[in-house]
Amino acid sequence: MxxxxxxxxxxxxxxxxxxxxxxxxxxxxxxxxxxxxxxxxxxxxxxxxxxxxxxxxxxxxxxxxxxxxxxxxxxxxxxxxxxxxxxxxxxxxxxxxxGSERVPSPATAQAAGTQHRPAPPRVAVPENITEVVQELTELVGQLVDIVKSLQRQTPLSESEQDNEVNIGSMALSSGEDCDLTSPSLVTSNTSEGRMREILQDLEEIQKNLQENFTWKAAPEEQTQVELPEALSSSTLPDQSCPEPRRASRFAQWISNPTFDLGSLSCSLTVSEDCRTVTVSRFRQPYHWSQERFSTSQVLCSQAFSSGRHYWEVDTKYCNHWAVGVASWGMSRDRMLGRTMDSWCIEWKGTGQLSAWTMVKETVLNSDRPGVVGICLDLEEGWLAFYSVASQETLLYECEIAASSPLHPAFWLYGLTPGNSLIINQVKV
CATH class of the missing domain: 3.30.40.10 (Zinc/RING finger domain, C3HC4 (zinc finger))
Known part of the structure; x- marks a missing residue:
C-alpha cells in the first residue's frame, strides 16, 4: 500500500x-x-x-x-x-x-451546473444528553434519505457488486466520525442488495432512537442519577428539574478557580480537572507537607490580592459543608471560619445555615442553597455570599480586611464517603 x-x-x-x-x-x-x-x-x-x-x-x-x-x-x-x-x-x-453564511442553497448549486447530492448535516455541539440524542436522531434520518436517494439511481451490474463498500454501516457500528460527502460512502460500487440491507439497518436504528427518546417528555425521569446512599437523605435538594438561569450580574468578575493539591487533606480526593473534591472512603497516602490540612479541608491554587472576583460552588452533593475564603497562612489544624484570616458560610446537616467571620457565628434565617455564589471585592473590602438559582439572592455580606492574598476555601465535615463539592465553571 x-x-x-x-x-x-x-x-x-x-x-x-x-x-x-x-x-x-x-x-x-x-x-x-x-x-x-x-x-x-x-x-x-x-x-x-x-x-x-x-x-x-x-x-x-x-x-x-x-x-x-x-x-x-x-x-x-x-x-x-x-x-x-x-x-x-x-x-x-x-x-x-x-460557515452557515457561506453554504450555497441547492437552487444556487443547480444554477451553477453542479451535480446535486444531499448536503451533509450540520451538527451543533450538544450541551447535554437530550441534545445528543436529538442530533443523533436527525443524523440517522438524513442518512436514511441519502441511501433512499442512492437507491433510485441506475442499478449496478453484477460484476460491480464484487466491489461493494460497507463504509456507512461500519462507521455507525464503530462510532467513528465519517464525512457524508466522502466518495467512499456515496460510492458507485455499492450493490443494490447491499443498499437495501444498509437502509434496513438505518431504519432500525432510527426506530430504536425514536422509541427510546420518549423519555425526554418525562422531566422527572430525565436526570435520575444513582447517588451514594449517604447522599440520598431528605436533606439534599430536588435535582430533577434545574431552574432556568439568567445571565449573572457578576459576569465581568467571574473567576474559575481550581483545587490546590498541596493543601488537600488526606481524607479527600480531587477530580482530574481539579474542580470536584470528594470525601474518600480510605485515607489517601499523599506526601506529607506542612501545607496539607489535617482536617477535611482544601484551598484553591488561585490567590486574590486585588480587584473583584466571583465564583460558584455546587453543594447539592454534600450534607455538611462550609465554603468561603482564607489566607494561605491559615493554620492547617484549625477549621474554616474559626481563625482571624478565614471567612465562610456553612450548612449543618441539622438544617442550619450560619456565617463565620472574625471567629464569630451568625445564624442565618435561610434555606439551604443548592449553589452558592461567592463575591470577593478587595477594592471596596467586602465579601458576599449568594444563593444562585434563576437569580442571585443575597445570603450574607460582611466587611473584610486581609493583610495577605485570599484563596477560595472549602470544608467537607460530613466525612461520609461520596460527599462532594463542585466548583462550577461559570461562563461569561
Missing amino acids: AGLGSSVAIPVWLTEEDLSCIICHGLLTSPVTLHCGHSFCCNCLRKAWGARGTGVAGHLWACPTCREGAARQPPLRKNTLLQYLADRYSRALSELEA
Missing part, C-alpha cells in the same frame, strides 16, 4: 479544553512547557510562581499541575507547536461559526 504523501490532510479532532491553560482556563497564549510535560500561558505561570512569593504551593518553580519542582527557575521558552495549534483552532472556530 502506498505511503501517505506530505500533502494528505489527516483530520485531528481537538476541543478548546485540549489547548487550554489550567490557570486561566483560556486558549494557550505564548505557551511554555515545563520539564514534566505540562504547558501553561507564559504570563499565567509567572504570576502563579510569584503570587505568594514562594512559588506554587510553597515550592519554588513548581508545576501548578503535578507540583514537580526545580532547584532554580527553569528557562521559559515558547512552545511554537502549541501556539500554532491554538491559533489554528481559533481560526477554525471562527470559520465554523461563519
